[in-house]
Amino acid sequence: MRFSDQVALVTGGGGGIGAATAARLAAEGAAVVVMDEDADAAARAVAAIGDRAAASIGSVTAADDIAAALALAQRRFGGLDVLxxxxxxxxxxxLAETTPEDWDREFAVTLRGAFLCARAALPLLAARGGAMVNVGSVNALLHLGNPAYSAAKAGLLSLTRSLATEAGPRGVRTNMVSPGSxxxxxxTWQQRQARDPAIFDKLARWYPVGRVGTPQDIxxxxxxxxSREAAFVNGANLVVDGGLTAGMAVMAADLAT
Ligand SMILES: NC(=O)c1ccc[n+]([C@@H]2O[C@H](COP(=O)([O-])OP(=O)(O)OC[C@H]3O[C@@H](n4cnc5c(N)ncnc54)[C@H](O)[C@@H]3O)[C@@H](O)[C@H]2O)c1
Structure with missing residues (x-):
C-alpha cells in the first residue's frame, strides 16, 4: 500500500498503460483521477477501480481541461501527490509521410501536453512533496520509425531532466519510464495489427526476454x-524494454551462426 492517503492523476488513463497504472495506483491505496479525451475509455478505467476513482474528460492540449482535472483532484480527493x-x-x-501539421499534432499531445500538465500540477505536487512520472519510449533513444513522436519523446526526456532539476528543490521528483513495445x-498498434495480425509475436525475437511488454510491466x-521507495531517484530514465536496447539480439544471433 505505497500510495495510502495519496491522490494521483493519470493522463491518457483510459488507455492500455494508463488504465493499468491507474488500477495499480488504486490497488496500492491511491485515489485516482483518470483524465482522457475518450469518455468511454475513461469510464471503463474508472468503473474497474470503483469509488476511489473519478473521470475527467478532456485533452492535455487544453489548459482549461487540465485545470478541470486538477480541480477535480482537489475537490473530490483533497490534493495531488502523483502526476x-x-x-x-x-x-x-x-518522415516522408509526416506533414508539418502531423508534426505539430504529435508534439502538441506528447510533449507540449506533458509540459502544460507539469506546469499546472507543480504547485499542488510541491504542497505535498509529490512526484511526477513521464511516460517516454525507447523511440527517444534510437530510430524505430514514427519520427515526430520520437522527437517529442526525446524532448520529453529533456523536459524530465529540467523538471527534476528545477522542481527538485521544491520537493517534487520527476522521472521517466521508457517502454519498449x-x-x-x-x-498505432491497431494499424500495425491490421497489416499483420501476428505483429507482437513477430517482434518477440527482438526482445531478449522473448516477448513484448504488458501494460502491467510498465x-x-x-x-x-x-512511490516514496524512490525518494532519492530524480531525473532518471528507467528503460523498461525486456533488454531491447541493451544490445542487438538479432545481430548477435547472426554473428554466432
Ligand atoms: N504501447 C506501446 O508499445 C508503447 C511503447 C512505448 C511507449 N508507449 C507510451 O505509453 C503511453 C500510453 O500508450 P498506450 O499504448 O497505452 O496508448 P493508448 O492509446 O492505449 O492510451 C493512450 C490514451 O491517451 C488518450 N489520449 C490521447 N490523446 C489525448 C489527449 N490529447 N488528451 C487526453 N488523453 C489523450 C487516448 O484516448 C488513450 O485512452 C504513451 O505515452 C505511449 O507513447 C507505448
Missing part, C-alpha cells in the same frame, strides 16, 4: 518511481 504524464499518440510511420490497442515501473 503521470502518459497521454500520447502517433499516426505517421515515416507494449501489447496495447493504441491506434505500470509496475511507473509506480516504483512515483
Amino acid at each position: 503521470v504524464n502518459n497521454a500520447a499518440f502517433t499516426l505517421r510511420d515515416t 507494449v501489447r496495447t490497442a493504441n491506434i 505500470a509496475a515501473a511507473i509506480c516504483f518511481l512515483a
